[in-house]
Amino acid sequence: MIELRELTKRYGRRVAVDALSVRVQPGVVTGFLGPNGSGKSTTMRMILGLDAPDRGEALIDGVRHRDLRWPLKTVGALLDAGAFHPGRSGRAHLAALAAGNDIPASRVEQVLRIVGLSGVAARRAGTYSLGMRQRLGVAVALLGDPAVLLLDEPVNGLDPEGIRWIRDLLRELAAEGRTVFVSSHLIAEMALTADRLVVIGRGRLLAETTVAELAAGADSLEDAFFRLTAQATDYRGVEAS
Amino acid sequence: MNRYGFRHVARMEWIKLRSVRSTWWLAIAAVLAMAVAGAAVGLGYRSHTPVATAAQIFNNSLAGAIVAQLLLGALGVLMVTGEYGTGMIRSTFAAVPRRRTVLAAKAAVCGGLALTAGLAASFAGYLGGQLAIRGTAIPAASLGDPAILRAVVLTGGYLGATSLIGVGVGAVVRHSGAAVGTLFALLFVPMIAAGLFGESAVAVGRFVPLLMLLNSIAVTSPVPGLFAGWVSVLLMGGYAAAAILCGGVLLRHRDA
Numbered sequence: 001m002i003e004l005r006e007l008t009k010r011y012g013r014r015v016a017v018d019a020l021s022v023r024v025q026p027g028v029v030t031g032f033l034g035p036n037g038s039g040k041s042t043t044m045r046m047i048l049g050l051d052a053p054d055r056g057e058a059l060i061d062g063v064r065h066r067d068l069r070w071p072l073k074t075v076g077a078l079l080d081a082g083a084f085h086p087g088r089s090g091r092a093h094l095a096a097l098a099a100g101n102d103i104p105a106s107r108v109e110q111v112l113r114i115v116g117l118s119g120v121a122a123r124r125a126g127t128y129s130l131g132m133r134q135r136l137g138v139a140v141a142l143l144g145d146p147a148v149l150l151l152d153e154p155v156n157g158l159d160p161e162g163i164r165w166i167r168d169l170l171r172e173l174a175a176e177g178r179t180v181f182v183s184s185h186l187i188a189e190m191a192l193t194a195d196r197l198v199v200i201g202r203g204r205l206l207a208e209t210t211v212a213e214l215a216a217g218a219d220s221l222e223d224a225f226f227r228l229t230a231q232a233t234d235y236r237g238v239e240a241s
Numbered sequence: 242m243n244r245y246g247f248r249h250v251a252r253m254e255w256i257k258l259r260s261v262r263s264t265w266w267l268a269i270a271a272v273l274a275m276a277v278a279g280a281a282v283g284l285g286y287r288s289h290t291p292v293a294t295a296a297q298i299f300n301n302s303l304a305g306a307i308v309a310q311l312l313l314g315a316l317g318v319l320m321v322t323g324e325y326g327t328g329m330i331r332s333t334f335a336a337v338p339r340r341r342t343v344l345a346a347k348a349a350v351c352g353g354l355a356l357t358a359g360l361a362a363s364f365a366g367y368l369g370g371q372l373a374i375r376g377t378a379i380p381a382a383s384l385g386d387p388a389i390l391r392a393v394v395l396t397g398g399y400l401g402a403t404s405l406i407g408v409g410v411g412a413v414v415r416h417s418g419a420a421v422g423t424l425f426a427l428l429f430v431p432m433i434a435a436g437l438f439g440e441s442a443v444a445v446g447r448f449v450p451l452l453m454l455l456n457s458i459a460v461t462s463p464v465p466g467l468f469a470g471w472v473s474v475l476l477m478g479g480y481a482a483a484a485i486l487c488g489g490v491l492l493r494h495r496d497a
Contacts, residue, residue, distance in 0.1 A: 092260035100253035
C-alpha cells in the first residue's frame with residue numbers, strides 16, 4: 001500500500017504538489033490522472049525519495065522509501081523511458097541494479113523474457129526504440145518482484161500491441177494482490193486499465209473515485225474528466241480561427 | 242543479510258563502470274599517453290650532447306602524467322555526471338536510496354580502477370623512456386633503485402587521487418562539461434597562480450597538484466622546498482577526500 005500524508009512540494013513560489021493525502025490500495029490498478037503539469041511526476045518522485053517533500057510524507061507499506069531494507073524488492077518503478085545510460089547494454093543495466101539489491105542474475109534473464117527484450121539485451125540501450133526503452137523500464141520495475149509498482153506514463157511511445165501488453169500485465173500484477181499505481185494523462189487508456197482513479201489538478205486532490213463513478217452522470221469519461229479539472233488546468237489552447 | 246550494504250552497492254558500481262566503453266577508452270588512452278611521452282623523451286635524448294643523465298631521462302619520461310591525469314580525472318567525473326546527464330541517477334537512487342553509500346562505492350570502485358590504470362601508465366612511461374635509449378651511452382634507470390621505483394609507484398598514486406578528485410567534482414557540479422572544465426581548472430590554474438607569488442612561489446607551489454607531480458612525485462629526488470613525494474601524494478588524497486565530502490553533503494540535500 002502507498003500512503004501519502006499531506007504531501008507538499010514547492011519549487012520557488014510555485015506549489016507543485018499541495019497537501020496531497022491519498023491511500024493507494026493493493027489488489028487493484030489505481031490510475032493517477034491529471035492534466036500536464038498537475039504534479040503527477042513530482043508526486044511519484046517524492047514517493048521514491050528522489051525529491052524531498054517540503055511537508056508531509058509518502059509511505060510504502062508504512063515505511064519511507066529511504067528506510068527500505070531492499071528498495072527494489074519492495075517497490076518497482078518506471079519513472080521515465082530514459083533512466084539509463086545509453087552506452088550500456090540493457091542486460092548490464094539490469095545486472096547492475098540487481099546487484100545493488102542482491103537480486104540473482106537469473107532474475108535478470110527472467111525479466112528480460114517477460115518484457116520481450118532477451119534478443120536485444122546485449123545491444124546498447126541507446127539504440128533501442130522508444131517502445132523498447134519503455135520495456136526496459138518495466139523490466140527494472142519488475143526486477144525485485146515487488147509488491148508495490150509505480151509507473152509514470154508507461155504507455156508513452158508504445159505501439160497498440162505494446163499498450164495492450166502493458167494493460168494486461170498491470171491487471172495481472174494487481175490480480176496477484178500487488179499495489180499498482182499508474183499515472184497517465186490519457187483518460188481513455190485509464191478507463192480500460194484502471195479500477196480506481198486518483199485525479200489531481202494543480203497539485204491538489206480533485207477526486208478519489210472509481211472509473212464507473214466518474215463516468216456516471218456524464219456523456220463520456222472524457223467529459224467527466226474535463227468537468228473535474230476545468231478549474232485546475234494550467235495550459236490550454238484556444239481555437240485556431 | 243537483511244539489508245543492502247556497501248558490498249552490494251560496490252558491486253553495482255563496478256558493473257556500471259565496466260559496462261560503458263568510455264571507461265576503457267580513457268584508461269587505455271592514459272597508459273598509451275604515458276608510453277608515447279616516455280618513448281618520445283628517450284628518442285629525443287638519444288643523440289643529445291652532452292649525454293643525458295639517468296635522472297634526466299627518467300624524470301622527463303613520466304611527463305605524460307600531465308595528460309594521463311586529465312584522462313583519469315575525466316573518468317572519475319563521468320562516473321557521476323554520466324548518471325545525471327542520462328537520468329540513470331534516478332534508477333540508481335530508486336534502487337539504493339542511501340546516496341552517500343552510492344558515492345562511497347563510486348569512489349572505491351573508480352579509485353581502484355584508476356590506481357591500477359595509473360600504475361600501469363606510470364610503468365609504461367618509465368618503460369617507454371628506457372626502451373628508447375637502449376644502445377646509447379645514456380645510463381639506464383633500474384626499478385631496483387628505490388628512488389626510481391618510488392617515483393613510478395607514487396605517480397600511479399597521484400593519478401588515482403586525481404580520478405577521485407574527479408568523482409568529488411562530478412558530485413558537486415553534476416554536469417559533465419562543466420565538471421570536466423572545473424577539474425581541469427583546478428589542476429592548471431593554481432600552477433599559473435603560484436607563479437605570481439614571486440619569491441614565495443615554492444612555499445605555495447608545494448601545495449599545488451601539477452607542481453607536486455612534476456617536482457616532487459614523478460622525480461628521483463624532489464626539488465628543494467617541496468614535500469617528499471609520498472607527502473605530496475597524501476596531500477592529493479586529502480584534496481580528493483575533501484572534494485568527495487563536499488559532493489556527499491550536497492548529494493544529500495539536492496533533488497535527484
